[in-house]
Amino acid sequence: MPTFDKRPIGVFDSGLGGLTVVRALARVMPEEDLVYLGDTARVPYGNKSRETVVRFSTENVLFLLRQGVKMIVVACHTASSYALPFLERHFKLPILGVIEPGVETAIRWTQTGRVGVIGTQATVSSGAYLRTFKRMAPKIKVVQVACPLFVPLVEEGWCTGPLVDQVAERYLKPLKRARIDTLILGCTHYPLLKQTVGRVLGSHVRLVDSAQQVAIKAKELLITQGLARPNGLPTACFNGRFFVTDEPHHFEKMAKRFLGWCPRPILKADVSTT
Amino acid sequence: MPTFDKRPIGVFDSGLGGLTVVRALARVMPEEDLVYLGDTARVPYGNKSRETVVRFSTENVLFLLRQGVKMIVVACHTASSYALPFLERHFKLPILGVIEPGVETAIRWTQTGRVGVIGTQATVSSGAYLRTFKRMAPKIKVVQVACPLFVPLVEEGWCTGPLVDQVAERYLKPLKRARIDTLILGCTHYPLLKQTVGRVLGSHVRLVDSAQQVAIKAKELLITQGLARPNGLPTACFNGRFFVTDEPHHFEKMAKRFLGWCPRPILKADVSTT
Numbered sequence: 001m002p003t004f005d006k007r008p009i010g011v012f013d014s015g016l017g018g019l020t021v022v023r024a025l026a027r028v029m030p031e032e033d034l035v036y037l038g039d040t041a042r043v044p045y046g047n048k049s050r051e052t053v054v055r056f057s058t059e060n061v062l063f064l065l066r067q068g069v070k071m072i073v074v075a076c077h078t079a080s081s082y083a084l085p086f087l088e089r090h091f092k093l094p095i096l097g098v099i100e101p102g103v104e105t106a107i108r109w110t111q112t113g114r115v116g117v118i119g120t121q122a123t124v125s126s127g128a129y130l131r132t133f134k135r136m137a138p139k140i141k142v143v144q145v146a147c148p149l150f151v152p153l154v155e156e157g158w159c160t161g162p163l164v165d166q167v168a169e170r171y172l173k174p175l176k177r178a179r180i181d182t183l184i185l186g187c188t189h190y191p192l193l194k195q196t197v198g199r200v201l202g203s204h205v206r207l208v209d210s211a212q213q214v215a216i217k218a219k220e221l222l223i224t225q226g227l228a229r230p231n232g233l234p235t236a237c238f239n240g241r242f243f244v245t246d247e248p249h250h251f252e253k254m255a256k257r258f259l260g261w262c263p264r265p266i267l268k269a270d271v272s273t274t
Numbered sequence: 275m276p277t278f279d280k281r282p283i284g285v286f287d288s289g290l291g292g293l294t295v296v297r298a299l300a301r302v303m304p305e306e307d308l309v310y311l312g313d314t315a316r317v318p319y320g321n322k323s324r325e326t327v328v329r330f331s332t333e334n335v336l337f338l339l340r341q342g343v344k345m346i347v348v349a350c351h352t353a354s355s356y357a358l359p360f361l362e363r364h365f366k367l368p369i370l371g372v373i374e375p376g377v378e379t380a381i382r383w384t385q386t387g388r389v390g391v392i393g394t395q396a397t398v399s400s401g402a403y404l405r406t407f408k409r410m411a412p413k414i415k416v417v418q419v420a421c422p423l424f425v426p427l428v429e430e431g432w433c434t435g436p437l438v439d440q441v442a443e444r445y446l447k448p449l450k451r452a453r454i455d456t457l458i459l460g461c462t463h464y465p466l467l468k469q470t471v472g473r474v475l476g477s478h479v480r481l482v483d484s485a486q487q488v489a490i491k492a493k494e495l496l497i498t499q500g501l502a503r504p505n506g507l508p509t510a511c512f513n514g515r516f517f518v519t520d521e522p523h524h525f526e527k528m529a530k531r532f533l534g535w536c537p538r539p540i541l542k543a544d545v546s547t548t
Contacts, residue, residue: 041326042316047429049521052315152426155321163440170437247323272546 005227008033008241009218010069012060015043016244016251017151017188018075019258021098024215025073026238029222031229034240035067037269041245044151045078046120046187053122057083059271061091067241070227073218074098077186077210078120081128094221101213102184103132107140109206110182114141116175116205118197119186121146129186143178147171147187154189155254160196168193168200176201184208192257243269279501282307282515283492284343286334289317290518290525291425291462292349293532295372298489299347300512303496305503308514309341311543315519318425319352320394320461327396331357333545335365341515344501347492348372351460351484352394355402368495375487376458377406381414383480384456388415390449390479392471393460395420403460417452421445421461428463429528434470442467442474450475458482466531517543 009032011022016038025034037060039045045053057079064072072095074080074087080097087095106115117129124146133142149167158164175183183205185191191209198207222228240263244251248266256262283306285296290312299308311334313319319327331353338346346369348354348361354371361369380389391403398420407416423441432438449457457479459465465483472481496502514537518525522540530536 041322043321047317048315049524052520056315148430149423149426149432152423156422158423163437163444166437166440246326250323 004230005070006033006229007068007070008035010035010037010064010067010072011075012037012039012057012064012072012079013075013188014038014045014056014078015040016254016258019255019263020188020191020211021073021075021214022240023259024211025218026240028215028219030238032222032238033229034238035064035069036240036242036263037063037271038242038244038251039271040251044120045076046122046148046151048078048122050082050122050126053079053082054086057087061087061095063243063269063271065093069093071096071218071222073214075188075214077188078122081119081123081126094225094227096214096218096221098210098214099128099132101217102186102208102210103129103136105208105210105213106182106184107137109208110140112179112181113139114143114178114180116178116180116183117142117144117186118147118150118171118175118183118190119144120151121148123186129184141178143175143180145171145174150193151187151189154192159192164193164196165200168196172197172200180205182206182208184210186210188258242266245269245271278504279344280307280503281342281344282309284309284311284338284341284346285349286311286313286331286338286346286353287349287462288312288319288330288352289314290528290532293529293537294462294465294485295347295349295488296514297533298485299492300514302489302493304512306496306512307503308512309338309343310514310516310537311337311545312516312518312525313545314525318394319350320396320422320425322352322396324356324396324400327353327356328360331361335361335369337517337543337545339367343367345370345492345496347488349462349488351462352396355393355397355400368499368501370488370492370495372484372488373402373406375491376460376482376484377403377410379482379484379487380456380458381407381411383482384414386453386455387413388417388452388454390452390454390457391416391418391460392421392424392445392449392457392464393418394425395422397460403458415452417449417454419445419448424467425461425463428466433466438467438470439474442470446471446474454479456480456482458484460484462532516540519543519545
């Protein structure tokens with residue numbers, strides 16, 4: 001008889017952008033249960049220091065452990081960049097970040113060996129993407145650009161139009177100059193700007209959205225470690241619990257934009273009490 | 275013999291924007307000592323809920339009380355909007371916000387009785403400006419607009435140029451239509467956009483920056499309550515201590531932009547431990 005594990009998968013993000021990862025997980029593993037934590041009281045992480053992002057991420061992991069999760073997916077690129085090595089070192093359960101799956105895809109896709117990465121200031125400063133490329137495909141040329149205005153633009157709902165075009169033109173200029181053929185969207189919000197970024201860079205540049213990739217990797221990992229839940233059981237229907245650290249009612253509308261449907265109820269989490 | 279009080283004045287803000295208030299206080303009362311707290315680990319407050327802003331503000335007050343302050347100035351407009359009534363109700367020491375001083379100035383300045391207010395989403399949603407005008411000058415017509423992109427634009431250093439012009443045109447349209455003659459800059463970052471906002475609205479609109487006003491009010495309050503430090507003493511030279519909740523080294527450059535000089539050292543504050 002195969003082993004299986006009914007405990008939920010844990011996912012955390014600095015806010016709600018990580019719900020795109022939940023969407024991908026639900027598609028790839030509808031039979032699994034899931035607990036999501038969005039640290040909306042302290043969002044964003046992208047302008048914070050390594051020390052602070054590590055502290056917040058550790059508190060998020062401890063909260064998810066109290067929910068009895070069997071694996072954790074760090075959906076936030078900033079947290080993956082700054083905190084993943086620390087979390088992997090100190091916690092026993094499997095923890096996956098979004099950097100490596102994105103890099104793997106870019107390596108598979110690039111033909112010219114010139115890859116771009118866009119992300120928050122923290123993600124870029126961390127050097128996590130550069131290190132991962134160096135380890136996995138040292139010959140690839142990587143050009144990084146921080147795009148701090150992209151997240152506020154998405155949250156304002158200004159994803160297309162002349163204004164966001166101008167911002168994108170300005171940020172993406174070094175990537176055009178470097179003649180990349182693949183771009184990693186290194187922040188959960190950026191897939192909502194796919195259309196604009198795609199137009200500015202041209203159709204010859206392929207855009208890597210890490211959500212799908214990390215979901216596939218999560219499934220492989222659960223299977224190889226004997227932690228997966230058998231699909232085909234009567235319980236095989238996606239079941240998620242959603243927590244945020246700020247007041248939940250604020251986030252129902254925004255959550256729908258990232259998840260595709262409205263998670264209800266969204267509950268309040270106190271991450272500071274262990 | 276007059277009474278006087280050597281304890282410092284406390285100032286807190288969600289981040290570093292409140293240093294403009296420190297600058298004004300230092301000009302108006304160079305003889306006073308000062309402790310500043312910027313909650314840079316949890317910045318911004320403008321997209322958070324009332325409950326969360328009240329909780330963070332209370333923690334900030336408790337930290338400043340542990341530093342032995344005699345009065346607190348809430349330099350953040352969002353915290354002033356959401357948390358000031360709670361803080362005034364529960365703490366004994368005098369606490370001043372930035373809403374009322376701005377409103378008083380606007381009432382003095384307006385000739386047509388049509389005043390605009392721009393601020394974060396939270397400041398606008400709180401209704402704090404509307405309530406204050408209603409109480410102090412119920413006949414004045416007030417038009418509010420939330421400008422969530424202004425803070426990220428300032429922090430990116432894009433304070434002038436065609437891009438910020440377009441954003442300003444878009445946000446300020448309702449204020450032009452309402453033919454205001456006075457505008458309250460209801461966020462610590464907005465004075466850095468004075469030039470752009472002034473050009474979009476035209477020179478007939480006067481811009482209220484609350485920092486100067488709150489400093490004057492703070493001085494009056496210290497004098498009437500017998501808490502002021504006599505100027506003319508040998509100690510009469512501005513002396514400030516600066517704390518942030520994220521790692522300090524991140525903020526030296528940014529701090530200079532708001533304060534005009536570089537505060538050193540900037541220390542790390544743990545506001546969660548009482």
